[in-house]
Amino acid sequence: MSALSPRLAAVLEALPLAPGLRVLEIGGAPGPLARAMAARVSPGGFVLVVDRSQRGVAATRTACATEIAAGVLGVRHASAESFRLEPGEDPFDLVVANRVGALDGRHPDLEDATLAALRAATIPGAPLYVDGRLVAP
Structure with missing residues (x-):
């Protein structure tokens, strides 16, 4: 796994990640933070990257192929406001x-x-972190 940028490393450290969590990452292409989060929520956890860019989704599929094959990471093409x-x-x-x-x-x-x-x-009360800050419990 390549090293995270200092900005993404700080975000990663701010998150309350634990094995078994299901994490939704909005706008996460091409997946460096998702890969790091997947390592922290395993075993039993899962990270889904949602991105509005087809190019970003394709890049995430390539960069995260190992995690996708292992079933700990997925990627979906959607905008944040249309995600279901x-x-x-x-x-x-x-x-x-x-x-x-x-x-x-x-x-x-x-x-x-x-x-x-x-x-x-x-889930009810799920925390939302935007740019490394908790904005909604």
Whole structure:
């Protein structure tokens, strides 16, 4: 695994990760933080990277091929505000977003829809970390 940037390493250290957690990472392409999180939630955990960019999704599939094959990481093409659980998919325990315009103030018109989508995809009270800061318990 390649080393994380100092920014992503700080985010990783701020997260309350533990084995068995299901983590939803919004805008995580090409997957360096997701790979590091997958190592911390194993065994039994899972990280799903959601990205609005097809190119980003493809890059994540390539960069995280080992973790995907092991079943500890997945990737899905969707915007933050349109993300929905698939039928039968378990909700997530924790949400992480870094430099996601719908959550960092760059696109305030998308914030309400994004937060509603994330609440619908997580367990009650799931923490939301935006750029390494806890913004919603």
